Structures are given as structure tokens and as C-alpha cells.
Amino acid sequence: MDEESNFLTIAEYFITIKQDIKKTSLKNFINEAIEGFSIENNIIKKNNPHTIPANTDSPLLFYELIKIKHFHKRTKNTFFIMKLNFAHEDIENFEELVTQPLYDDIKKFQYLFLLKIREIQYFENIQITFNQLSSYICHKAYPIIYQIENLMRSLIYKTMTIFANKNWIDSEIPDDVKKSFMNSMKKQKNIFGTNFSDLSKILFDITGKDNLYQLSNLVYQLQECKKDDIEKIKKITPKTNWQKYFAKLKLENDIEAIKNHIYKNSRNIKTDQDVIRSVFDDLYEFRNRIAHNDIEIDEEFYDELKQKAKYATQWIENAIKYIEEKSIQMSINNIQLNKNEEELIICINKLILEVKHLYNLDDQEDKALDSFLFSQFYYKEDEDENYKCDEKCIRDIKHYMYLKKQILKEEKNIDNDDKNLHIDHIRHIIENLSNCPKISEDKNKTDEIENYSINPPIVE
Numbered sequence: 001m002d003e004e005s006n007f008l009t010i011a012e013y014f015i016t017i018k019q020d021i022k023k024t025s026l027k028n029f030i031n032e033a034i035e036g037f038s039i040e041n042n043i044i045k046k047n048n049p050h051t052i053p054a055n056t057d058s059p060l061l062f063y064e065l066i067k068i069k070h071f072h073k074r075t076k077n078t079f080f081i082m083k084l085n086f087a088h089e090d091i092e093n094f095e096e097l098v099t100q101p102l103y104d105d106i107k108k109f110q111y112l113f114l115l116k117i118r119e120i121q122y123f124e125n126i127q128i129t130f131n132q133l134s135s136y137i138c139h140k141a142y143p144i145i146y147q148i149e150n151l152m153r154s155l156i157y158k159t160m161t162i163f164a165n166k167n168w169i170d171s172e173i174p175d176d177v178k179k180s181f182m183n184s185m186k187k188q189k190n191i192f193g194t195n196f197s198d199l200s201k202i203l204f205d206i207t208g209k210d211n212l213y214q215l216s217n218l219v220y221q222l223q224e225c226k227k228d229d230i231e232k233i234k235k236i237t238p239k240t241n242w243q244k245y246f247a248k249l250k251l252e253n254d255i256e257a258i259k260n261h262i263y264k265n266s267r268n269i270k271t272d273q274d275v276i277r278s279v280f281d282d283l284y285e286f287r288n289r290i291a292h293n294d295i296e297i298d299e300e301f302y303d304e305l306k307q308k309a310k311y312a313t314q315w316i317e318n319a320i321k322y323i324e325e326k327s328i329q330m331s332i333n334n335i336q337l338n339k340n341e342e343e344l345i346i347c348i349n350k351l352i353l354e355v356k357h358l359y360n361l362d363d364q365e366d367k368a369l370d371s372f373l374f375s376q377f378y379y380k381e382d383e384d385e386n387y388k389c390d391e392k393c394i395r396d397i398k399h400y401m402y403l404k405k406q407i408l409k410e411e412k413n414i415d416n417d418d419k420n421l422h423i424d425h426i427r428h429i430i431e432n433l434s435n436c437p438k439i440s441e442d443k444n445k446t447d448e449i450e451n452y453s454i455n456p457p458i459v460e
Helices: 023-035 091-097 100-119 132-163 175-181 196-204 211-221 227-236 252-262 272-291 299-333 339-358 366-378 391-408 416-431 443-448
Strands: 007-017 060-072 077-087 123-131
Touching (some): 007 091, 007 132, 023 060, 100 132, 123 132, 132 196, 132 272, 132 299, 175 196, 252 299, 272 299, 299 339, 339 391, 366 391
Antiparallel strands (some): 007 077, 060 077
8 A cells, every 4th residue: 555545456357358459448348347437335436546636435446447558478378467546535444444335335336247257359368466354354354363373382282291191292293293292492392382273193003003013913923802801992993193192072062062063064074083183274274364365355254264273172171171170170189188178179179270261361371360360459449430341250269279279279178068168159150250350451561470479378
């Protein structure tokens, strides 16, 4: 966009004609075509860009036609560039100006123009070389891909760390993916350096191929197959990480929802692994089209992305909650706690998960949440008092985080009356989380306490 102009190019077409025709001939043809399009808002104008008024306060669409002087003598082709421009006095806020009716009109014009131009005599080819509307859709779609890609990393790291062996990066990751784990700065293995394709391979590529030699020897030595032999074969047969770890996450309802709403008519998608693999393959394809600025991306693409991302996100978030609760339960099993203490710890963990989700801290440890909650005490109300902060909500959450630490360290005993009282109070807090303070916009103050954490006093 020219800094001094009030318009920008939203599409560009490269047109090839087989004969050396005049610019006026093509321009007259385009003008006649536009008049027959009957665009509802009548926004198509045949103005010269230099005649566009400076105070255009309503959307104005017009085209420029440029003839490239080069004439190919051997093929006798003539080349034109047609630019579709959008004019408005507030052109810098283009994305806000593109309402749905206006977007529909522009898409209709592009569709009809691409059909009509092929009717011109000696037409050879037309290629879209730029599409601002696709860029606009990519800009809206990218945050969806960004969120789900990071959720996938979090799910894989937590699941493998909790359920696999401590050297899972070496033993459970496909060889071609391990290279992506090398962080170029720290030179250490880091799952957060992987891309979307790598994450899918970690889930669905077969690992443990080193066992094939051991497996072939076992089968070769078998004279008769007994039950114990079958179990041995199953144990050393190479599997995917999905089969070994992720299928245990007990989220059949979420997977069924994906299958029913997205792949209802797909005959090849039968197992849970088929469902999850298909949705992630589709999201990977969406990601590539966005990353490479596919000029044919449209609202239909965006709607399909949102639908698939919605169900995939629901599955991932519930899976993360499950493994975090499972992790707490595993830690409880290693400590001598009574039944009341176990039930209370599980209830406190649910509160912590809800608070993390409220403040977008799903991937953070409890220590980071503790520091974050402390930072909220620095919050000051706006002068217009749009909302008030319930500090008691924050204090209660911090108290239960501290109580959890005391129980796990066996510094606090909980009887049945204590448990019931605390659980009722925690349920009340969860129901009223909307009254908790909003995230402070004072970043400097938040940075100031980022690494500082305190424990609230014990509430007797």
C-alpha cells in the first residue's frame, strides 16, 4: 500500500493472451463483464486509482489494468496484470472494515471474474499472484494452530514423562524425530523445538524396532505356543506410543465426539487411533497452508479449521487434566495417607487445575501458579471501578495450595470433619472463580515478582 494513498491491493491476477491485443480491448471486455455481475452492494467501480477521492468513507472496490510491454515473439503472447484494489479513508484498519457482506461481495466478484475472463478471445491463462483476503484469513487462523500445537507438546511431554521410562526421548522417539530435539542454542534435547509433523510421528510411528531381532528369535525357538509365550510376544512386539501410553487416557467420549461430528461418514476411520491420527493429519495440512500463505484460503477453510481444532483441543485438555490427576494419585500412592487426606488432595488438585485454566497457566508447575497468584496482590483497581477484585478468592486458593504441601509432607493430619469442611469450601471457590482478580496489566510489577513465592499462613 502506498503511504500517501487511501487504497490497497487485495488481489492481483496475471493474465496471458495468445495474441498481441490492445489494453483498451481487454479493458472494455472487463468493464462489460463487471456490469453483468450484479454485485449486491454495487461496490465495483471502474475508476482510475488517481481519481479516487481522498475522503472515501464507504468501501470502494476498483481495478487497475497494466499491460506488460514485453511481447513474446515466438509464442505471440501478451501479458497483463490486473489489480483489484480496495479504497477507504481508514484503509490502515482494513481487517475491521471487511464485514461479512463485503467479504461475500469480494469473493463473488473474484469467482465471477475468473469464470468470465476465460471467454475472451485468444485467452491463454490466468493466475492469481496475490490474495489479501487469504492473508486476512491466515492471520485469524494462525492463533488456533499455535494454541493446539503447544497443547500437543504439553500433552506428549507430560504423558511420556509420567508413564514411560526416564530415558523416553532416547528409547521411545522415532530416529528421524530425535534431531528436532536438539535445541540450536542450548544443544540439549527439547520437545518444544519439534514441529507439528514430528509430534504426530511421536504419537503414531512404531517405536521399539530394536526388539524385532529378539522377537524373531523367540518365534523361531517356539515349538508350541503357550499363554506365557503369547504374553512375551506381545510385550516385545514394536508398538506406537499411542498404543503403549496414550490409549490409557480413558477419553472415549471425547474421541467419539470427534468421530461423530467430523468423520461420521469415513469408512476407513475405525479405531480411536485412526480418529486422533486423522484429525492431527488434517490440522497439519491446515498448518502448512497457513504457513505457506496459500492464496486460496477462504472462510470455508477457516470454519473447518475451527471445528476440528475445537474437538481436538477438548480431547487434549481433558487428556492433560487426566494425566495431572493421575500423577497426583501416583504421588499419593507413595505416601502413607489416610482416605480423608487422599480425597482432599484430589479435590485441591481439581481446584488448582481450574485456576491454571482460568489464568492460561495449564503448562506451568504449581510453583509458577503460586508466584503468579502472589503477583495479583499488587493489582490496583481502575479509577472508573469497572470491576472489583476479590482478594479473598486468591488467599483461599493459596491457602489450599499450601495445605496440600503440608499433607504430602505429612505435616498436617486431616480427619473426616476437616475433609468435609474443606471440600465444601473448595467446591464453593470453584463455583465462584469468576470473582477472582483479572490478570494484571502491570507487566513490570509481574516481572518484579516472577521468581518470588510466599506461603500463606495456615488457616486453622
